[in-house]
Amino acid sequence: xxVSVILPAYREGESLAELLPRIKNALSGIGQPxxxxxxxxxxxxxxxxxxxxxxxxxxxxxxxGNNYGDAIRTGIDSVVNKYTVVMDADGSHNPDDIxxxxxxxxxxxxxxxxxxxxxxxxxxxxxxxxxxxxxxNITYRIFFGIKxxxxxxxxxxYKTEQLKQLSLDCDNFDxxxxxxxxxxxxxxxxxxxxxxxxxxxRKYGESKRNLVKFMFSYVTTIMRLMRIKNGRY
Numbered sequence: 232x233x234v235s236v237i238l239p240a241y242r243e244g245e246s247l248a249e250l251l252p253r254i255k256n257a258l259s260g261i262g263q264p265x266x267x268x269x270x271x272x273x274x275x276x277x278x279x280x281x282x283x284x285x286x287x288x289x290x291x292x293x294x295x296g297n298n299y300g301d302a303i304r305t306g307i308d309s310v311v312n313k314y315t316v317v318m319d320a321d322g323s324h325n326p327d328d329i330x331x332x333x334x335x336x337x338x339x340x341x342x343x344x345x346x347x348x349x350x351x352x353x354x355x356x357x358x359x360x361x362x363x364x365x366x367x368n369i370t371y372r373i374f375f376g377i378k379x380x381x382x383x384x385x386x387x388x389y390k391t392e393q394l395k396q397l398s399l400d401c402d403n404f405d406x407x408x409x410x411x412x413x414x415x416x417x418x419x420x421x422x423x424x425x426x427x428x429x430x431x432x433r434k435y436g437e438s439k440r441n442l443v444k445f446m447f448s449y450v451t452t453i454m455r456l457m458r459i460k461n462g463r464y
Contacts, residue, residue: 232263232313232314232333232337233263233264233265233266233312233313233314234258234261234263234264234265234266234312234313234314234315234316234329234333234388235265235266235267235268235310235311235312235314235315235316235391236254236258236265236266236267236268236315236316236317236318236329237268237270237302237303237306237307237310237315237316237317237318238250238254238267238268238269238270238317238318238319238320239270239299239302239303239306239317239319239320240269240270240271240272240279240302240320241271241272241276241297241302241320242272242276242277242279243277243279243320243321243435244277244278244279244281244282245277245435246320246321246322246433246434246435247269247279247282247283247286247320248282248285248286249322249434249435250320250322250326251267251269251282251283251286251288252286253326253327254267254318254326254329255267255286255287255288256326257326257327257329257330258326258329260330261329261330261333263333264312265312266289266310266311266312267286267288267289268288268289268291268306268309268310269282269283269288269289269290269291269320270291270292270293270302270303270305270306270309271290271291271292271293272292272293272297273292273293273294273296273297274292275292289309291305291306291309292305293305294308296402298402298403299402299403299404299406300399300400300401300402300403300406301402303317303399303406303410304399304406307394307395307397307399308395310391310394311391312391313390313391313392314333314336314388314389314390314391315388315389315390315391315394316329316332316386316387316388316389317385317386317387317389318385318386319385319386321433321434321435322431322433322434322435323430323431323432323433324345324386324428324430324431325428325429325431328345328386328426328428329388331426332345332387332388332426333388335424335426336388336390338424339422340422340423340424341389341390341393341414341418341421341422341423342387342388342389342390342411342414342421342422342423342424343387343388343423343424343425343426344379344381344382344384344386344387344411344423344424344425344426345381345384345386345387345425345426345427345428346379346380346381346384346425346426346427346428347364347381347384347427347428347429347430348365348368348380348381349380349381349425349427350427351427352381352425352427352428352429353429353430354429354430355429355430355431355432356430364383367382367383368380368381368382368383370453371383371408371412371453374453374457375412375415375456377411377412377415378423379411379423379425380425381425382407382408382411383404383407383408384407384428384430385404385407386428386430389410389414393414393417393418394410394414396417397410397413397414397417398413399413400455401452405452408452409452409456411423412456
């Protein structure tokens with residue numbers, strides 16, 4: 232019943248210095264073996280490696296490029312435990328929620344989503360960003376028939392074996408949607424559950440999301456996945 236945590240990091244040393252002890256504390260409370268993998272850039276740009284060493288976490292570099300998708304693929308290739316959590320390295324996701332994910336996962340679910348859009352969930356984002364996010368999630372629900380309100384939040388728990396069976400192509404943050412679409416197609420009787428979470432604002436550094444690139448990548452991903460949605464991945 233062990234747990235791995237993947238944290239894609241891009242100049243997040245300051246945030247990780249505060250976040251990693253909180254994650255370790257949350258995982259220790261579960262009472263099962265765990266590992267924390269911080270996936271840094273191809274060439275280091277800050278002290279993330281030293282922060283990982285101090286906190287006894289695994290430090291690895293991305294393979295094949297510095298995109299978010301490269302970090303996710305590198306992390307999935309590297310994890311070894313039964314369940315895998317993916318969360319942001321900027322402190323926007325609360326490590327204390329992992330225990331709730333774990334408890335629900337034992338009830339036979341294939342994926343737990345930390346949801347901002349069900350009762351009890353919320354986000355610090357302003358009205359414009361919230362509306363864009365709502366539209367994005369509604370679009371994916373309509374096009375792909377996914378029964379979840381927050382398809383775009385990366386804070387999730389998966390079954391590691393299922394993740395490793397996927398061939399993932401997206402390079403940007405749209406890999407988050409690609410994973411759920413492909414899992415829902417590949418896994419027989421796929422079951423997911425949304426658990427309410429609060430998406431907090433980062434305390435250090437600046438966001439790495441380019442809004443124009445962010446939206447364009449989602450449009451192109453919908454077009455590409457729609458062409459093959461009836462196939463297997």
